[in-house]
Amino acid sequence: MNKKIYKYIIGIIVCLLLSILTEIIGFNFKAITSSDEKFQDVTFSESHNGDETTLKLSTDNRYINKLIIEYQTSKDVNYSLNYSSSGLFNDEKTITFEDIFDDSFNQSVINLDCQPSNAIIVYKQSKTAQLEIKTITIDNSFHFNIVRTISVFLSFILIFSLICFYRNGFKTSKLHLYFAIVCSLLGAIIIISQPSATYFSFDDQIHFQNIIDLFHVGHTTYSIGEYQLIDSNVSNSAGHNSIDSIEEQRAQNELFNSGDSDFSKNVTFAPTYNKIGYLPMAIGYHLARLVNLPFTACFKIGKIFNLLFYVLIMAYAIKTIKIGKRLLSVIALIPANIFLASQYSYDPAVIIGITVFVAHLINLYLDKNTKFDFRIAVIMLASISYACFVKAIYVPFLLLALLIPKERFDSKKQSHLVKIGIIVVAFLLSATFILPTISGTMESDSRGGNTSVSGQLSTVLSNPLDYATLLGNTAISQFSDMTMNNFSNYGYIVNQTTISSTNFLYILLILLLFTFLTDNDENNLIKKQRFAILIANLATILFIWTALYLTFNPIGNNTIKGVQSRYFLPLFFPLLICLQPKNIKNAIKPKTYNAIIITIPAIINLITIITSILAVYSY
Amino acid sequence: METIKKHHKAIIAYTIIAFGIFALIAILIVKPSRIILEEAYSFNQKPKLKTIEFPFSQTVNVPDKKLSFLELRFEDDSINQYQYTVTTTYKSTPVFSHVYDNEISNIIRIPIDYSIIEPIEGGVFDIRIDCEGTCKNAKIELYDIDGTPTIKSLYGYQKVDYGLLWYGLFPIAIGLTLLPLTKRGGKHE
Numbered sequence: 001m002n003k004k005i006y007k008y009i010i011g012i013i014v015c016l017l018l019s020i021l022t023e024i025i026g027f028n029f030k031a032i033t034s035s036d037e038k039f040q041d042v043t044f045s046e047s048h049n050g051d052e053t054t055l056k057l058s059t060d061n062r063y064i065n066k067l068i069i070e071y072q073t074s075k076d077v078n079y080s081l082n083y084s085s086s087g088l089f090n091d092e093k094t095i096t097f098e099d100i101f102d103d104s105f106n107q108s109v110i111n112l113d114c115q116p117s118n119a120i121i122v123y124k125q126s127k128t129a130q131l132e133i134k135t136i137t138i139d140n141s142f143h144f145n146i147v148r149t150i151s152v153f154l155s156f157i158l159i160f161s162l163i164c165f166y167r168n169g170f171k172t173s174k175l176h177l178y179f180a181i182v183c184s185l186l187g188a189i190i191i192i193s194q195p196s197a198t199y200f201s202f203d204d205q206i207h208f209q210n211i212i213d214l215f216h217v218g219h220t221t222y223s224i225g226e227y228q229l230i231d232s233n234v235s236n237s238a239g240h241n242s243i244d245s246i247e248e249q250r251a252q253n254e255l256f257n258s259g260d261s262d263f264s265k266n267v268t269f270a271p272t273y274n275k276i277g278y279l280p281m282a283i284g285y286h287l288a289r290l291v292n293l294p295f296t297a298c299f300k301i302g303k304i305f306n307l308l309f310y311v312l313i314m315a316y317a318i319k320t321i322k323i324g325k326r327l328l329s330v331i332a333l334i335p336a337n338i339f340l341a342s343q344y345s346y347d348p349a350v351i352i353g354i355t356v357f358v359a360h361l362i363n364l365y366l367d368k369n370t371k372f373d374f375r376i377a378v379i380m381l382a383s384i385s386y387a388c389f390v391k392a393i394y395v396p397f398l399l400l401a402l403l404i405p406k407e408r409f410d411s412k413k414q415s416h417l418v419k420i421g422i423i424v425v426a427f428l429l430s431a432t433f434i435l436p437t438i439s440g441t442m443e444s445d446s447r448g449g450n451t452s453v454s455g456q457l458s459t460v461l462s463n464p465l466d467y468a469t470l471l472g473n474t475a476i477s478q479f480s481d482m483t484m485n486n487f488s489n490y491g492y493i494v495n496q497t498t499i500s501s502t503n504f505l506y507i508l509l510i511l512l513l514f515t516f517l518t519d520n521d522e523n524n525l526i527k528k529q530r531f532a533i534l535i536a537n538l539a540t541i542l543f544i545w546t547a548l549y550l551t552f553n554p555i556g557n558n559t560i561k562g563v564q565s566r567y568f569l570p571l572f573f574p575l576l577i578c579l580q581p582k583n584i585k586n587a588i589k590p591k592t593y594n595a596i597i598i599t600i601p602a603i604i605n606l607i608t609i610i611t612s613i614l615a616v617y618s619y
Numbered sequence: 620m621e622t623i624k625k626h627h628k629a630i631i632a633y634t635i636i637a638f639g640i641f642a643l644i645a646i647l648i649v650k651p652s653r654i655i656l657e658e659a660y661s662f663n664q665k666p667k668l669k670t671i672e673f674p675f676s677q678t679v680n681v682p683d684k685k686l687s688f689l690e691l692r693f694e695d696d697s698i699n700q701y702q703y704t705v706t707t708t709y710k711s712t713p714v715f716s717h718v719y720d721n722e723i724s725n726i727i728r729i730p731i732d733y734s735i736i737e738p739i740e741g742g743v744f745d746i747r748i749d750c751e752g753t754c755k756n757a758k759i760e761l762y763d764i765d766g767t768p769t770i771k772s773l774y775g776y777q778k779v780d781y782g783l784l785w786y787g788l789f790p791i792a793i794g795l796t797l798l799p800l801t802k803r804g805g806k807h808e
Contacts, residue, residue, distance in 0.1 A: 374628040374800040414799045421796025428789050
């Protein structure tokens, strides 16, 4: 046992040394070996064409690691840097880099790492912006980037872990541990390398504001970082859409950490049940605030708590379920799941709630030795309630508990009483969205335009066939987007080209299909159970489309807007497990099989995170 | 201690039920109210026609943290040909004032600035729309429409929030569902 631990410690130390060497020799190779001056001024000539200004830079084919533009502006100004660069076989290609002169800062840093020629900066001059370009400098000096080093270190740890898993046999009984380690490391890299700001994930500025207010009671003053990132201000926040280097990230962090804002409000402590999905993030964030950590640290710790919560509960589900462990592991490592778990998002709450419930449900369906006892009832009711508190439309899954065989109970009477209780709980959960809809008190989302829940409901009920046709056509036509987007969905993260590259997307899809077809050991769900799970999925899909049609679409709209692919993430596992064929025999050795289903998503996620997040925001 | 260990499941179930009953009683006695901001029509209401002349003034109750803005929408774009002023006041303190002149949109969005007011039981805003010049004879018609509305108006009122009863009913339902599982049943029939 001691030998193993020593080997792991040595492995971690080697990973640390490798990451430091990579940073020093890899990323700073040219800085170390080049004899040119590290800081060089760039002269530029200015020309005007109407309100458009062009700065022609004299780069003289010099190598440029970072281009630093010092400026002053009273308003944000969009600009583009256009240049030519030699690619493979000296093939010249023209590159356009879009950025913003942000009025909160006075420096824009662009990572080029090439020898550009014909470089020009183009922007539209505005009378109100009063933009002045002061200096343009080349920075080829040595930079020890701690964020990049830590991210690379975690990447090496991930690869080292995969090697250790393989050497230890990639046992099926330890799939939950493999998932936990891989997902934690990937999520940690996302959190560390992403700027401490909102507007990267769906509605994260709204979620973040709700988290701030959850434990603030009475007269509360927002810090500068908090005030910048809440829903009403995020579009004008410092660094919004303009952070693309570690230097800019540091400037943003410095601003966000600089103390309290002038904004304060009275908050009454009146949490509604749907805020329960925020608890892990809120606990992490406010605990960090309690010990007076800087805002950016608190911000990241809140995300870490959300990630850890997702990892722990999902690992529990993988460990608990008796069939489809590998299928569940692959689904849990879908890029959208890992990304959302690393953000201010309550979608992971729904995903883990539904998954734990379904895991225990399937065990009860299949395993004659599993009793529906007090402990399992608490876990199942807690998990489905947790998911439905956040989004009640997933309540059809609770009704699947009515099909638990009576042999799982101690007596017929117990079975009947418990199932009556389940019906009542399901009614109460569904009442949270059905009653407000019927009574007309449910609020619509004005982001969808001229919306009205009661008006839309009236339209639907007076034209049921038209609505059914609209629903069917929309659900079918958008089926592939709603499923496939989750394999490449990283919210609003720029540089989506790598993430949505066809190769990666289809590799993951093929892997999921492969696991769906082959991880069918002991899947002895009977037709009645499969059909019931399928109906629960279809009912939830109907609720998702209808809920968004009622709240997010103008009355009588002939399309259904607002539905996002992440709403269907909790349905992946239950839908696939009920449709899984039994006839395909899997002759692949468990070690090889488990290695494939863990390693491929791990590596694909790692590559996309490094190229689309780390390389964009933290170089 | 032995008794607690032996009956801990029942204790948990009864505690949950007791919490739900306590919450129910508290809500029925205290009758907490919420400020509800509702549309001028609802599913069950019959259509109403309301013709408004300038100046148009309406008092609106706004619940705490419920909205970041109020929105008024007008029937058509004829209002946009004129200059009009929208002001909101809270306890005689003006919190919003804007002059609209030849606006493109027929939607007025009035922000609620919670840094200025202190919403204790919600905010009571007076919204006044004055129209200057030749628009004195113009009208805004507000429709309650059972179907496809073209206009909405917003008004608020205070009512007992019986939805809070859910906080009592839900734990009772959970506790009652768990209760049969705390006893050892007989053999399966």
